Amino acid sequence: MITKHEIRTFLENAGIRHDDTVTIHCSLRAIGKIENGADGLIDACCEYLRDGLFIVPTHTWDKVCRKSPRYDVRATVPDIGTLAEVAAFRKDGIRSLHPTHSVAAFGNGAAEFVRGEEKCASPAPLGSCISRLYEASGKVLLVGVGHERNTYLHSVDERLMIPDRLNPDPFEITIVDYDGKTLKSPPFHTHFTAASDRCVSEYYPNYKEAFEYTGAVTYSRLGNALVYVCDCRKMTDTCRAIWEKADRDLCISAEPIPKALYVS
Numbered sequence: 001m002i003t004k005h006e007i008r009t010f011l012e013n014a015g016i017r018h019d020d021t022v023t024i025h026c027s028l029r030a031i032g033k034i035e036n037g038a039d040g041l042i043d044a045c046c047e048y049l050r051d052g053l054f055i056v057p058t059h060t061w062d063k064v065c066r067k068s069p070r071y072d073v074r075a076t077v078p079d080i081g082t083l084a085e086v087a088a089f090r091k092d093g094i095r096s097l098h099p100t101h102s103v104a105a106f107g108n109g110a111a112e113f114v115r116g117e118e119k120c121a122s123p124a125p126l127g128s129c130i131s132r133l134y135e136a137s138g139k140v141l142l143v144g145v146g147h148e149r150n151t152y153l154h155s156v157d158e159r160l161m162i163p164d165r166l167n168p169d170p171f172e173i174t175i176v177d178y179d180g181k182t183l184k185s186p187p188f189h190t191h192f193t194a195a196s197d198r199c200v201s202e203y204y205p206n207y208k209e210a211f212e213y214t215g216a217v218t219y220s221r222l223g224n225a226l227v228y229v230c231d232c233r234k235m236t237d238t239c240r241a242i243w244e245k246a247d248r249d250l251c252i253s254a255e256p257i258p259k260a261l262y263v264s
Contacts, residue, residue, distance in 0.1 A: 001033050001034070001035055002031060002032060002033065002034045002035060002222070002223045003035045004035060004040060004043065004044040004047070006222075006223075007034075007040075007041060007044035007045065007048070007222065008044055008047065008048045010220060010221075010222045010227075011045065011048045011049075012048075013220060014141070014218075014220040014227065014229045015218070015229065016048070016049075016139060016229075017052070018048065018049060018050055018051045018052060019049075019051035019052040020049060020052045020053075020137075020138070020139055021052055021053040021055065021113075021133060021136040021137070021138040021139070022045070022049060022052065022053070022054055022055065022138065022139045022140075022141060023054075023055040023056070023057065023103070023130075023133060023138065023139075023140050023141070023152070024045070024054075024055075024056060024057075024083070024140075024141045024143060025057065025080075025140070025141070025142050025143065025145050025149040025150065025151065026041070026081075026083050026141070026143040026144060026145070027081070027143065027144035027145050027225065028041070028081070028082055028083060028144075029144070030143065030144025030145070030223075030224060030225040030226075031143060031144060031222055031223035031224060031225045032223040032224045032225075034223070037082075037086075038082050038083045038085075038086040038087075039086055039090075041083065042054070042056065042083075042086065042087060042090065042106070045106075046092070046106045046107060049106075049107055050107075051108060052107055052108065053105055053106070053107040053108060053109060053110060053113060053136075054105070054106045054107055055103050055104070055105050055106075055113075055129065055133075055138075056083060056084060056087035056088075056093070056103060056104045056106075057078075057080060057084060057101070057102075057103050057151055058078040058080075058084045058085075058087055058088040058095055058102045058103055058104050059078055059079055059080050059084065059100065059101050059102065059151070060076050060077075060078055060079055060099070060100055060101075060102060061079060061100040061101065061123070061190070061191075062079040063076060063077070063079055064076065064099050064100050064173060065100075065190070066171050066190075069099075069171055069172065069173045069174060070173065070174045070175075070176070071097075071099035071100070071102075071173060071174070071175050071176065072175075072176040073095050073096075073097055073102070073175070073176065073177055073178055074176065074178060074180075075176075078102075084104075087104040087106075088102075088104055090104065090106075092106060093105060093106045093110065094106075094110045094111050094114055095114070096114035096117035096129055097114075097117045097118035097175055097177055097183070098117035098118070098120050098128065098129065099118070099120075099173040099175050099185055099188065100123055100173075100188075100190065101120075101123045101124060101128070101130060101151065101154075102117065103129050103130070105129070113129060113132070114129055117129060118175050118177070118183050118185065119185075119186065120185070120186075120188075121170070121185070121186040121187060121188055121189060122158060122166050122188065122189045122190075123151075123154055123158075123190065123191055124151070124152075124154040124155035124157075124158050125155075125158050126158065126159060128155065130151060130152055130154065130155045131155040131158065131159060133152055133155070133232040134155070134159070134232050134233060134236050136232075137231075137232065137233055138232045139229065139230060139231060139232065140152050140228075140230040140232060140235075141227055141228070141229060141230070142227065142228035142230065143222055143225050143227050144224075144225035144226065144227075146205050146208070146228065147201075147204040147205045147207060147208060147211075147228070148201050148202050148203075148204055148205055149201070150201070150204055150228075150230065151201075152230070152232055152235065153201070153204045153207070153235070153239070154191065154201065156235065156236050156239045157200070159236065160239065160240060160243055162243065162249075163249075164193050164194055164195055164249065165191065165192075165193060165200065166189040166190070166191065166192060167189050167190045167191070167192035168189070168192075170187035170188050170189045171187070171188055172184055172185055172186075172187060172188065173185040173188050193251075193252060195249055195252045196249075196251070196252040196253075197252075200251040200252065203250075203251040203252065203253065203254060204251060205254075206250060206251055206254065206255065206256060206257050207235075207238070207239065207242075207257065209256070209257070209259075210238055210242060210257055210261070210262040211230070211234075211235060211238060213259075213262055213263060214234060214237075214238045214262065215231075215234060216230065216231050216234035216235040216237075216238050217229065217230050217231070217235070238262060241261075241262060242257060242261045242262050245260075245261045246261060
């Protein structure tokens, strides 16, 4: 049984500060039994980040789509597992109004951090919660999962304006806020890469060796799970350096990124 104390010790050993901004993608099953389950993990992280922000993705990209273009922040259940489902409806968090890539934020400045998400016209544009992890010098914890679940890298694609990452055919989404007020999104462009046989996130593990080389990612353990401890600024800077040299799309097949693109 993983206790709160063990979770707090893990965060300290992973180099997380009490005032950090931290987001998490997590397989609870990979960790093993946790005291009080998903709520216990959230409680422990919030208590440790007493001067910072804890952010849990509560994405709805599978349910909120062209065929079903409606997101209700009070009721739409996340698509990405138990931790997200629990975080989305906790009373001590604030869930954002982003229709497909919402997050639940806990801690100092949570309301300000999620403000304006209903204006996003794509999954992770500049100014969105996910993208602002760069400005906040945030950390991403990948617990029992790999870079294929590292949503932050979508924001890197958008920040660097990597071609062929967004569907050129937008649609409008109805958003229902906490007061039941109905809003309309801007014309919304979902993730889509014509040159790939699947979502490019499935090929984000191509970055693994580059991130290790530049120190953008280190490793720890929580229970039975391997944890990637990811520095958002370093990941972004590594990707920028790679793409400045690249002569082809590096995330449309499971092909290693040449070392020459990141080894100086």
